[in-house]
Amino acid sequence: MRTLLLAFLLVTTLPGERRFVVASAATDRARADGQPPGRIGMDEAMRGIEALRRRDEAASKAYDVKALAELWTADAVALPPGGPVKRGPELRRGLEKMAEVARNTEVLDYREVFEETLVFGDTAVEWGHIEGSERDRSTGKVTTSRFHLMRILKKVEDGSWRVHRSIFAPAG
Secondary structure, three states, X not given: OEEEEEEEEEEEEEOOEEEEEEEEEEEEOOOOOOOOOOHHHHHHHHHHHHHHHHHHHXXXXXXXXXXXXXXXXXXXXXXXXXXXXXXXXXXXXXXXXXXXXXXXXXXXXXXXXXXXXXEEOOEEEEEXXXXXXXXXXXXXXXXXXXXXXXXXXXXXXXXXXXXXXXXXXXXX
């Protein structure tokens, strides 16, 4: 039997202002095999999310902008630091334009480290950081970077997970 759980979270945004956020998740009430409620669905979701992360890391290390563009939903939104909001096709075009830069850049290291992942059916929220280093092929100069990252992931029709929303900022 499936049961829908609702959680009401009180969020304080400004002094004197409060908003309630509702989160829900369906879970198994009882399982004949003794597994904890919802465990099988969570394991399956995490395998899919880990596959997305592996594809993201591989495409980033190879600077494969076409493969990176395929990791986003068609209606994705990215909130880059200090820049305008990037949406859907515009976001994909921006990634494709990076192909020019990619020819002159060698990625030396790229790692995604996620500290928390919350799954709500076909949607997941994760946060952590990305760190890496790259070398400019023409000058030999090596730069390193580290960004805080929060993403909303969405399970799409073919069963794979994609990045649906993303916000990141340089880590201090």
